[in-house]
Amino acid sequence: MTGPSLAVAAVRVALRRALADVDGLVLVACSGGADSLALAEALAFERASEASRGSGPLTHRDDRTGPMRQRSEQRAGLVTIDHGLHADSAAVAARVVAQGRALGLDPVRCERAAVGRTGGPEGAARSARYAALERVAEQEGAVAVLLAHTLDDQAETVLLGLARGSGTRSLAGMPAVRGVFHRPLLGVPRDVVRAACALEPWEDPANADPAFTRTRVRHDVLPFLESRLGPGVAAALARTARAARDDADALDELAAASTPFRDGSAAVDDLGAARPALRRRWLRSAALAAGCPAGALTAGHVDALEALVLRWRGQGPVHLPGGASGARACGRLVLTPHR
Incomplete structure (x- = not known):
């Protein structure tokens, strides 16, 4: 057959x-x-x-407990x-x-x-x-x-x-x-x-x-x-994706557990003192929480938010996809959703 x-x-x-x-x-x-x-x-x-x-429901062994369930x-x-x-x-x-x-x-x-x-x-x-x-x-x-x-x-x-x-x-x-x-x-x-x-x-x-x-x-x-x-x-790029995902997952977990953002804002001093990999993840996550579509939020947008922290010269707000914005005020970076 x-x-x-x-x-x-x-x-x-x-x-x-x-x-x-x-x-x-x-x-x-x-x-x-x-x-x-x-x-x-x-x-x-x-x-x-x-x-x-x-004819009935199938059974299989649960590796954690041993018996068939x-x-x-x-x-x-x-x-x-x-x-x-x-x-x-x-x-x-x-x-x-x-x-x-x-x-x-x-x-x-x-x-x-x-x-x-x-x-x-x-x-x-x-x-x-x-x-x-x-x-x-x-x-x-x-x-x-x-x-x-x-x-x-x-x-x-x-x-x-x-x-x-x-x-x-x-x-x-x-x-x-x-x-x-x-x-x-x-x-x-x-x-x-x-x-x-x-x-x-x-x-x-x-x-x-x-x-x-x-x-x-x-x-x-x-x-x-x-x-x-x-x-x-194509296969090499797919392997790159797997390796990058392992690294990104670990950094994302660390960033989520340590973010200084509360209710859409964070102290500029806390952001400026952080390692770049963490700071940029905090900024991206805050922008997403403010309503930015993930597919439209680019590294350029994150760069502009980071400039409010590291290269502050009194510049105005950063306009983000989805109508959100980021601005620096009173020593804090504030992400505001579309109104």
Whole structure:
């Protein structure tokens, strides 16, 4: 009997590892593209395989306590987001819903996302999409939402972070797990994931539109680097992301535990005496707390806030994305949200 192709096996193995400690309803976020359809197919296969191994809830050994514990019923569903950004978006969403049901996934949801303007077209659509996914997860009681970002997506994210010059955190790329969101395919190349897709995918025209920065990185920058530096650039960038994330996580934890900001303000003397790595993290966190969109806050904004501390010459307030501002007054740096 012939087994699955190498591509299908790679996606299934990556998903199986990611779900090893996930207990409960899992939703796959599916745009209809080849990457997310391949992940949906793998999720449907894994859940069907688990069900065929026993009629009741599965059990597994808890490494911390030793005895076998009962797992709740393993369910798998799908959610697609209709951004309403193009004329056929509703039809695309309806097709994805039909594909999810054909795979035996349940529940299958289509959620409409209201796309605003903050953070530019890409950032606004992303913010609306994640908000809609979190809403559906809460409504359905899902413990995880799977995202089909690949190794190549991770490499693109690192390059975009380099271009923004936003520091170590921007080089850390996308986390494998953050809150309810899980990215099981970050170690699998895009061409392998796409080869694992057996269903007919929808090709998002935005993925070929050079007006979008990520599209230019995908089709121009990465291929150019591969042609000049040799193969393996994407994998090397993904490894860089893992190393940078370890460092950034440690520094972020230290910064969060020692921040001098209280109610949006901090003493300039405390900020000036701190190590730069901590001070800049405090400033960035304070700006985010004041309502700055994370994707729009750059190193340049943090530099301007830092100048109020280290290079004070009576300059006026620093205007930040989202309408927030930072100003120095009475020996304190004050971050004010949009009013």
